[in-house]
Amino acid sequence: MILPVALLLDAIFGEPDWLWSRLPHPAVLMGRAVGLCDRHLNRGEARRARGILALALLIALALAVAALLAALPLGPLPEMLAAAILLAQRSLVDHVGAVARALRHSPAEARRAVALIVSRDTSSMDGPAITRSAIESASENLSDGVIAPAFWFALAGLPGLLVYKIVNTADSMIGYRTPRHEAFGWAAARCDDLLNLAPARLTALLIAATSGQLHRLGEIRRDAARHKSPNAGWPEAAMARALGIALAGPRSYDGRMQPFPFVNPEGNRSPGAADIDAAIGLMWRAWAAFLILATVVAVV
Template sequence: MSAALLLPALLLDAALGEPKWLWDKYPHPAVLMGRAVGLADRWLNKGENRRQKGVAAMVILGLCAWTLGALIAVVPDFGLLEIICAAMLLAQKSLVDHVRAVADALRQSLPAGRRAVAMIVGRDTKNLDAPAISRAAIESAAENLSDGVIAPAFWFLILGLPGLMLYKITNTADSMIGHRTPKYEQFGWAAARFDDLLNWVPSRITAALIAISHLNFDPAPILRDAPLHRSPNAGWPEAAMAVVLNTSLSGPRSYDGKMQDFPWVWPEGGRTPTPDTIDAACSALWRAWGLMLLAVAVLASI
């Protein structure tokens, strides 16, 4: 049943993305989730026992998201509301649009490229050269294919809309409070660890989809480089993307004015990606999405 609902949701998201006319008038569900996380942060992230308070916050947020998903799922409308909600919480078209915007901006000028990539990455961007801008956009494409498309689809398949809602509130919380900073080291611990857990399988599925959709069946480079990444999950889609584009990813970068010497993923690849390489990454996103769509269609037909 979940596959039969996911199939039209994937197609609806791919066709419409995030219509500006709609989300200019009403808050996107992800925005509402962000507000809920922000409220929990303001109320609970203070005083003593912040790790325990962070665990409590995630339990409360997760239960609320699961319950809302379960209530929507029982509405007697032949699954229409579930399809619409799932489509709103998938992000294939919007991801491709945001990544492609970096390539278009970089073709105009270096400052325009920096401004565009700053909208989708968290690293320092003011001094990035053109290859570093391209690399950042490609890395964001790979990681967010997992976080924004494959993982939500996976949890919808496994647990229906409640599972998708639980995943999205967790991923939203991780992006907001799951940081190793003095403010969030303790309070955001539960969000970060739960997000790692929920993304463990989808990130590896994403790597497989990227590789197989490019007829790249040699897992050795991905298995070698993915564990080198600072994230237990992001390294898998990044390693696969690096191999199929023959472009080195990750590597040194600056956060909050401090240069960090991260290892390269697929160091054998080129070190000077261009806007054309970003375009190739966008094509890779659609190829992996198409392979997933085919798999979901097969499941729906069983």
């Protein structure tokens, strides 16, 4: 019952400021480890091979930490707390909800709020673009930050969770097709794609099942194929269908507009704060369905 309890602890307590203002969050420590590899290994020749070495070192670090925690004479408590800390349902809901609240006040305030959860340019976004960005982030991070780490914990225990989290952190930092990281971050990006293959589709299934959209799985699959990411398109497509809105579409990165296609292009292209609220409701329903599934598996 470790995973169900961890899911509940995360949902109830989230990431308390009183704790993480005093101690570095484990995700921050993982980021520091990735940054250290980037600074010391991402240089010279054979950048792809160096990136593979960096990923191997990071995975070894994750496995060593898992072994250390398992060796503590505290029973399942270290694993339970580690899992609760590294799940992000409550934190994600809080951040996405902040965008909806800000949007009801002013676009400028909403741009500042959404800039905290997306990497695209936000300075010229209007209300619908802000809304789409928030819902896309909610959908993708429901998979990356909640379902995927819980999935790998269920499958491989704490080692599986820590390996997933450090690979995902590496992908978010170095898995970009930029001159500096295209070769060095190749291994992290491909490994992250592989580890998210099943969880992304499971997330889409959970969203579809809890929103009465299972009969539209074929359309969700079609829409997912339109997305630039092999995995993020699945939860985004399921969310778009559930809400009846269009997601993705053109957006700006580093001052350059990218002509990405819409997911569910026939959906409403002018969503607002109420749609963010509805997306949060769907996130909780998908989370609850996963909690029930995890509890049944644990009991059986």
